[in-house]
Amino acid sequence: MSLAQLAGLLAEPTRAAICLALIDGRSWTAGELARYVGVAPSTASEQLTRLIEGGLLAEERQGRHRYVRIAGPAVATLVEDLASFAEGGTAPARPGGLREATRRGAEARARTCYDHLAGQLGVAVTEALLCRGLLSEEDGLTVTESGRGWLAEQRIDLPARGSRPVVRNCLDWTERRNHLGGALGAALCRAAFDRSWVERIGTGRALRVTPAGQQAFHDLLGVRAG
Missing domain, CATH: 1.10.10.10 (Winged helix-like DNA-binding domain superfamily/Winged helix DNA-binding domain)
Structure with missing residues (x-):
């Protein structure tokens, strides 16, 4: 094409x-x-x-x-990147009513971007991983040895290298900062769902952080979510 x-x-x-x-x-x-x-x-x-x-x-x-x-992930990345580019440099459209404003607010706080965490939650988790030395950006985004150990302690399998990058930056279109994509981003998101740290709000992309999730994100990464 x-x-x-x-x-x-x-x-x-x-x-x-x-x-x-x-x-x-x-x-x-x-x-x-x-x-x-x-x-x-x-x-x-x-x-x-x-x-x-x-x-x-x-x-x-x-x-x-x-x-x-x-x-597939490549298409999801393309759509999200285009959405971020389209929104960049322009004032956000005024929400069309209370329901639309509520939906946008919920998505800005926490949502899925294909199969990984996005919004304020996704950005906060990514920044916490970097600040704690679990990820490094010195030679491109990579998982550190400390990060590998932390993932093993949390029983989150580090995906083997394949056609999809293990980690990649994904520009968040609401926060204008990066959240974690790639196979590891997907594994963290899957763990959050499997352990009932997050749950979907209705049929859209927005997520709600559960009380168990608030405790887990704070205890594990120092992230205040909710």
């Missing part, structure tokens, strides 16, 4: 909104996406087909239902 074709796929507002919704890393049905972005089911289905054919989304069928998801 050429750059112009890729840009054309994301230039249409409904397709862009669908990609941003799916950046939470979950699989959605066409009907769920239609309701979330506020379009007719036929419109959502048409735009989903375009995105699937363009390689940005992948689909799975179970019975009568078609589930779609972001095609």
Whole structure:
């Protein structure tokens, strides 16, 4: 696919909104996406087909239902980076009512960016890992020996090097600072869910830090979350 074709796929507002919704890393049905972005089911289905054919989304069928998801981490990174670039240097749009303002506020505090933690929580966790010497930026972002030991103590497996970077910086579009992406970012996020440190708010990307999570983030990293 050429750059112009890729840009054309994301230039249409409904397709862009669908990609941003799916950046939470979950699989959605066409009907769920239609309701979330506020379009007719036929419109959502048409735009989903375009995105699937363009390689940005992948689909799975179970019975009568078609589930779609972001095609992979590289696509999620692309969408998040473009969203950050689009928001940069401009005043944020005024929220359209109390419900929209509440959603944006919740996402700014804590949310998922594909499969890792983002928002104020994600940035705070990343900065704590750096400040405590568990990550280093001296020669590019890396996990230190202390970090490897800390991960072992927390029973969080450090992913083996593969096609996906173990760690990478991901510019947070609300905080304008980096949060942790890559395979390790995904492992930390998965641990937070598995240990009930965070839970989803409704059907979107926003997260709520549970009382157990507030205690864990504070005890382990000195992060005040909630």
